[in-house]
Amino acid sequence: MNFLNSFLRFFFKLFFGSRHSAPITPYNTESPASSTSDHPDSLLLENPPDGLQSSALSISDNPDSPAPNTSDHPDSPMLENPPNGLQSSALRNLPPEIVLHIASFLLPASAGAFSLCSRSTKLILGGKYLTALGARWNRSAEYYDFLMLLERDLPDCVLCRYCKELHAIRDAKFFGRGYVHRYASDKPRSCPRCITESRRVNSFYCIHSEFSYAIFQMMMKLRRQGRNYSELIKLMSPTSFSSYIRDESFRKQHIGRIRIVDGRLLLRKQEAYLMPPTQSLSLPRLPRCGFTICHHAGWVLPDYPGSFGDAFRRRIARWEDNLVELNQCRRCLVEFRFDSRRLGENGIIMMLTTWLDLGDGESSALLRYTAGDLGQFSGRPRELDRFQEGFTICKLFEQQEHPDVFSLLTLDEWKELFKYSPGLWPGDDYFVTS
Template identity: 30%
Template sequence: MYGHCTGHNVPHDLGHFPQYSAQKNLSKMKTGLLLTPEPRPIELKDSPLGKVPNEIIENIASHLPKIESATFRLSCTQILGILGDKHLKAIGPYSYPASLWHYDDLLSLLENDSPDLVMCWECRKLHSIGKAQPRLGLLNTKRWFWSLDPGRQHYWQKSVLPCWSTSSDVVVHENFNPALAQMAMKLYRQGKSYQQLLRCLDYRTEIQSLDTRSGVSLNLAGAKIVGDSLLFRKQTILLCPITEIRITAFDTPWQPCHCDKMKDQDYTFADTFMPTNYILQFKFWSQNNGTPCNEMQRRNCCMSCKMETQIDFQELGAGTTAIFLTAWQELSKGKANLAVIGSVQMT
């Protein structure tokens, strides 16, 4: 590299020159770099225990619990060659339920021991962060992807993402991927760059034309790490005439919470009329199937999933108003099963 820049035949590696190597080590000692431990390799081929007789290694494995013994066998290639795969098949993902818990514990231990792996609780597999990151750029560069029909979108994302399982407990948006969320949180805990993974968790739809009375709408969803937890915020923005707003349930589906306890809540704003004076006073009325009008709350919170919702209005002039339907949800740290841990204080 240096030879091409300077025109001289300078070697690529100067470490084999004693004088240069000594100066390099002295510089490292001054800066304290030699005191910094080297990062642990992702995959170990040899172990310091390889110098120990095989009988002693087998004796150590026999006194370990089942999960720790399996982890010890998978610690490196050399140990696995000595001990073999005994007891590993008995705790596989397709074994009887009692062993399935052992399998989850095994994957959790392997995840903690490897800086590159995350345990996916949806498909019960270990996903590699290093293998997933190079493919994620395709989600941002292939803008034609969003013009495909849902079937082809599903096929394309399944070939790019590490896991296509949709979490049954955490439904942030239709393209939310729990495995990517776990990867982002693990890189965050390691102090590494995680912005690419967070961008893949965002969601945006094109502006949709509604009926002439309701204007247009825009759906957004974004991820952000706050403290040690993953925070999701999704929002639907509606631009409507200010005189009289009518939003149909078919055109603007707004159901941020999918819990059974919240099915009776009116999140669709079906057949909702909001004149100007009610907008300015933040009064909301709903009319469903000819039933009497009931006042709706500006803020609401699901006691099951702790998702908080809020409605806001803003006058834009020229007889137009913007309606902001916003939902917040705070997820776990991503170390284990991705789950909701609580609500978020809204400001």
């Protein structure tokens, strides 16, 4: 808005500088530009309406400024009596022809947002810019840029990268996992594209079972505004579950935690495999485990020929050693390690722990994670340089460099893992719980 004020003052001085000896101020009521009696055909009103009060699509002065104090209004992020958006702007002093001339220099997305900043500009510019954007929204990047400008000033909406629509935060529950199957069975055509895309890249499985791209954006936006996002945390928190692989006598358990650190959403996933004490921990018997790390590792880890398979083979070869080796994907912000422990006569536990950095909801970190080997991203991303400097995702999440991954499980989670083998339970005192 400061740039717009300077731009408008330049045009004002360029066209009317020779007629005015006094400096031009937005409150100069003697200025001919603000008088409507000398311009009977002018569309400007004597008392321009409050742009912020008349429209929720007003453009804020500073999109990066902190959110207003809403402690007295917990249900509304906007002020009860917002200030007049035109009182301090040179825009109120310009005649319609100058406003039209300014709009002709703007990009289509900026011109569409400019026409919505107040009733005065909407009356002058009409709806031609909005109509032009809406006519080709399905294939035009200009429409997406226009929505980006609007989303900055709409505290209760987020712009979905996949749907290319504004999603209301109050509708967050409709983008959760509970509605995915309903969309798929009852209304497949009405399923939001972000849910369809999540199903295509298997984010419900590779990231975690409750992950939703739309809810992720909503939660991070509320955090940036300093608002309460506890309900969205509940929708996004992973659900722990266990299963039994009968053919291989494996007990498998998935455990997840999410945490926001330095404005970024971090995720820790743990896949624990409990095997009978008489079973050998050999490489040929483990493909059925189906370790999942990211799209670049494949679905079955031992069959992957790259660094993931090598790391797995090194760990299997020395599985009885207390070896800690943190590995990292070369294409996305994922770190992982394998750990194993023999519980005496109670079995063998193999643990895969993965740490993910899903970003701040605005960067391409999540897109990089879900890109797979499709060629969208290649090489080593610049963000991973911090791995060389010791600032690992694991260290950010755990607040320690080499955590004991087995102590991260609670006593209830250990009992869930032994649910299908109660005879192997070593007792509550055996485990060090966090």
